[in-house]
Amino acid sequence: MKNAYITKISKFLPNSPVENDQIEDKLGFIDGQKSRAKSIILRNNKIKKRYYAIDENGNVTHNNAQLTAAAIEELCDANFSKDQIELLSCGTSTPDQLLPSHAAMVHGELKNGNMEINSASGVCCSGMNALKYGYMAIKVGQVNNAVCTGSEKVSTWTKADFYQEEIEHLKALEENPMIAFDKDFLRWMLSDGSGAMLVENEPKGDTPLKIEWMEGFSYAFEMETCMYAGGEKLENGELKPWSEFAPEDWAKKSVFAIKQDVKLLGENILKKGVDCLKEVYEKHGIGPDDVDYYLPHISSYFFKQGLYDEMKDRGVEMPWEKWFLNLEHVGNVGAASIYLMLEELVASGKLKKGDRILLHVPESARFSYTYAYLTVC
Structure with missing residues (x-):
């Protein structure tokens, strides 16, 4: 088996950063009114940009494929061109269309010749799953390099126009024309952007990171759906897909809006995450003492203290000085978040040879988790 190294990381964040008081100017006011939930959610998540x-x-400047391609272009320089990419593996929660696949559309933007492509679906873990596909392809010697990406284009999914027909429908029924909290919640949480990693079979570059291992877990066998789009959650916990609704109901019920069962999230996301974290530690014979930098993808700073407390209560406390987060000034970029965190850590110049990095990515869709353990070469 060969070794796999992250030799370069890049990012692409579109346009100028959006401050909290500019969000509704960008996304629009639902029914012309300010959100009642906005201030509460922003106070808890502590995202400022x-x-x-x-x-x-209000015009779209980039679609998801273009965001992703832009990050990949940032990987390229005199030593590595896009024509040299052997494998393209892309993860996202928000592809531009149902078909073709996201990776196919990104490849179409790159126009760089024939190569293998892979699309990882899902939510936040899709970016890590894209990385794992590239990691495994290099480990078995199928390719010498892979470009892996995580990206999101969520702004158009949360614009006020997306909910307008539902509001009009509620007015016609003489019901309260207010978007449910499970839909409004995510309008103040999510952000657009992309990240890309070049993974190679040799430790090239200024700060190569050896991927020691990657592990994934799913609790879908016992947990109902928590975060979803393109469906409606029924009272019995089952998810009714968009294809089983009449077309006229897609807009009336905002079927394609991103929603989250906030109660289910709060009760389970941290507990399940520490359950599998302990399994990872036991399997690989490591613990918090074997980690120099801990990069957890958290959707909100609301969960930061809770995650620390859960780990402490379960005997795997991670000291605060090892945590590295950038949520406050980047936002929650879903599948791209872990790419953006690692890129910022590498660019900070803090890393030294021998440092060990633990990546921890949860996904609330139906409670999945992915981990990666890296060492600085």
Whole structure:
């Protein structure tokens, strides 16, 4: 088996950062009114800046494939061109279309010749799953390099126009024209952007990171759906897909809006995460003492203290000085978040040879978790 190294990391964040008081100017006011939930959610998540692929006039500046291709272009220099990519592996929660696959559309943007492509679906773990596919392809010697990406284009999914027909439908029924909290919640949480990693079979570059191992877990066998789009959650916990709704109901019920069962999230996301973290530690014979930098993808700073407390209560406390987060000034970029965190850590110049990095990515869709353990070469 060969070794796999992350030799370069890049990012692309579209347009200028959007401050908290600018969000509704960008996304629009639902029914012309300010959100009642906005201030509460922003106070808890502590996000101050995020990025949208929308210009000053509300026009789309980039689709998801273009965001991803832009990050990949940032990987390229005199030593590595896009024509040298052997494998392209892309993960996202928000592809531009149902078909073709996201990776196929990114490849179409790159226009760099024939190569293998892979698309990882899902939510936040899709970016890590894209990385794992590239990691495994290099481990078995199928390719010498892989470009792996995580990206999101969520702004158009959360614009006010997306909910307008539902509001009009509620008014026609003489019901309260207010978007449910499970839909409004995520409008103040999510951000656009992309990250890319070049993974190679040799430790090249200024700060190569050896991928020691990657592990994934799913609790879908015992947990109902928590975060979803393209469906509606029923009272019995089952998810009714968009294809089983009449077309006229897609807009009336905002079927394609991103939603989250906030109660289910709060009760389970941390507990399940520490359950499998302990399994990872036991399997690989390591613990918090074997980690120099801990990069957890958290959707909100609301969960930061809770995650620390859960680990402490379960005997795997991670000291605060090992945590590295950038949520406050980048936003929650879903599948791209872990790429953006690692890129910022490498660019900080803090890393030294021998440092050990633990990546921890949860996904609330149906409670999945992915981990990666890296060492600085």
